[in-house]
Amino acid sequence: MAMLKVTDMTVNYGVIQAVKGISFQVEEGEIVALIGANGAGKTTTLHTVTGMIPPKAGTIEFDGKDITKTPAHRIVSMGLAHVPEGRRVFAQLTVLENLRMGAYTRKDKDGIEKTLTEIYRRFPRLEERKSQLAGTLSGGEQQMLAMGRALMSKPKMIVMDEPSMGLSPLYVSEIFKIIQDINASGTTVLLVEQNAKKALSIADKAYVLETGNIVLSGDAKALMNDDSVKKAYLSE
Amino acid sequence: MLTSIMEQLINGLRTGSIYALIALGYTMVYGIAKMINFAHGDIIMVGAYTLYIGIALLHLPVIPAMVLTAAVCSVLGMLIEKIAYKPLRKAPPLAVLITAIGMSYFLQSVALLIFSSTPIPFKSVINLNAVQIGTVNISGITIVTLAVTTVIMICLTLFINKTKAGSAMRAVSEDRGAAELMGINVNRTISMTFAIGSALAAVAGILYICQYQSLRPTLGALPGIKAFVAAVLGGIGSVPGAMLGGIVLGLIESLSKAYISTELADAIVFGVLVIVLLVRPSGLLGKKKLVKV
Numbered sequence A: 001m002a003m004l005k006v007t008d009m010t011v012n013y014g015v016i017q018a019v020k021g022i023s024f025q026v027e028e029g030e031i032v033a034l035i036g037a038n039g040a041g042k043t044t045t046l047h048t049v050t051g052m053i054p055p056k057a058g059t060i061e062f063d064g065k066d067i068t069k070t071p072a073h074r075i076v077s078m079g080l081a082h083v084p085e086g087r088r089v090f091a092q093l094t095v096l097e098n099l100r101m102g103a104y105t106r107k108d109k110d111g112i113e114k115t116l117t118e119i120y121r122r123f124p125r126l127e128e129r130k131s132q133l134a135g136t137l138s139g140g141e142q143q144m145l146a147m148g149r150a151l152m153s154k155p156k157m158i159v160m161d162e163p164s165m166g167l168s169p170l171y172v173s174e175i176f177k178i179i180q181d182i183n184a185s186g187t188t189v190l191l192v193e194q195n196a197k198k199a200l201s202i203a204d205k206a207y208v209l210e211t212g213n214i215v216l217s218g219d220a221k222a223l224m225n226d227d228s229v230k231k232a233y234l235s236e
Numbered sequence B: 001m002l003t004s005i006m007e008q009l010i011n012g013l014r015t016g017s018i019y020a021l022i023a024l025g026y027t028m029v030y031g032i033a034k035m036i037n038f039a040h041g042d043i044i045m046v047g048a049y050t051l052y053i054g055i056a057l058l059h060l061p062v063i064p065a066m067v068l069t070a071a072v073c074s075v076l077g078m079l080i081e082k083i084a085y086k087p088l089r090k091a092p093p094l095a096v097l098i099t100a101i102g103m104s105y106f107l108q109s110v111a112l113l114i115f116s117s118t119p120i121p122f123k124s125v126i127n128l129n130a131v132q133i134g135t136v137n138i139s140g141i142t143i144v145t146l147a148v149t150t151v152i153m154i155c156l157t158l159f160i161n162k163t164k165a166g167s168a169m170r171a172v173s174e175d176r177g178a179a180e181l182m183g184i185n186v187n188r189t190i191s192m193t194f195a196i197g198s199a200l201a202a203v204a205g206i207l208y209i210c211q212y213q214s215l216r217p218t219l220g221a222l223p224g225i226k227a228f229v230a231a232v233l234g235g236i237g238s239v240p241g242a243m244l245g246g247i248v249l250g251l252i253e254s255l256s257k258a259y260i261s262t263e264l265a266d267a268i269v270f271g272v273l274v275i276v277l278l279v280r281p282s283g284l285l286g287k288k289k290l291v292k293v
């Protein structure tokens, strides 16, 4: 069964059509990459999937339920977490407070503490800096915090918007390794990236978005060898 | 001389703590909803009339009448937000500002229609004996005002910094979208903020009316505007800033009235505001904008 199924989704900003009737799906346990140039509509797609923007047309199903009209604040408790573009950690809250915000909808106190311990194990730096304000962290640390915060909801699926953006090469590799780890421990991942090479190298499947349309899709390894993809997205 | 200075300082603390209570409403609403709620001062007026209705017309005991006052103001604050401001969430700030000013006039007009412009005398319901410390005489209402505001400020600070709902408020005030992604119901958080701010205005209204003992439809305007100045002085959006701003403003006002001139007191208050904003544009404790990495 598809974990996420998007059908003929159209999204408008006023009269501008940013996403033009796209369909894609993510199976349980997969890493799916959504790649495309700046302005292609990747962020818009993710925002619509997690209820931040209502779609103009089309349907979105998550885990067998229609979430097309579900408001953003109800989606996270259904098991779908979003790591937004630009990280958007709460700069004036401490690292620990940020993590606890990630578990805002959870009621199981013991479970939350357990997840927190797991996240500290995965990101030891977050534990070292837990009482620091999130705004004082480096970019890479903030990205880890944004991921840890999303994981605090114990999601079935996580969507990530350009997690490697603006990070040093060392951090980029680390972030991609963490994404693989998260996936290996059972979380489905939808990954938006401009770093197509890295994204395709860890993904099972990929979709290529161009000015609001999906122009290519398929097995990630096959797309890596596709000439048009190579030319448009993989040239160094 | 010393006795007189002490008494002026205590007076200043008393009015200042009332300003602080009101300023908290401005600053919390600004932090969460990014708007100046110009009808906030008139909530004080509604609170004062509600207390009057509860005591003089319904003959309620003092405490239930005060609870009623706080409840009426909270519900009114939430209603105003729902009806007047919520539809304007995505509107330009000027439209919101004008709506808020309109709401302020609306509340005053309704009070005028019901109660007319003739002041209604109101006997204080806080009847505590004055206390003599050395040669300094502190009135009962002053003691109650200081005690109540201190307790409220401590509770509010704990609520904002130590509870889950308080963290959610801070998260919403920083990044509404990201807060929504955490599962926080932003609309409900905004409603709650208006309710808390209006309840604080109700308390301020009760203390104010027990001090001045006269009801008019415009009675909220002056403390409202002073408290707004206090909120800006302390740094709009900052909770400790509103507390500090209120106290500082009360002290300056009281000392200027006593030692400089009653007429000039307001001018001095605004002068201090201008100077502070020149030196620190974001106010005494206002946050400088953090640069996004």
Ligand SMILES: Nc1ncnc2c1ncn2[C@@H]1O[C@H](COP(=O)(O)OP(=O)(O)O)[C@@H](O)[C@H]1O
Residues within 6 Å of the ligand: A013, A016, A018, A036, A037, A038, A039, A040, A041, A042, A043, A044, A045
């Ligand atoms: N809030 C907005 N209002 C109007 N247009 C927008 C808004 N956000 C994005 N767009 C436009 O929608 C298109 C897709 O943007 P976006 O989804 O951010 O692309 P990507 O994430 O792939 O870079 C772009 O043309 C962009 O200018």
Ligand SMILES: [Mg+2]
Residues within 6 Å of the ligand: A042, A043, A044, A085, A161
């Ligand atoms: Mg984007």
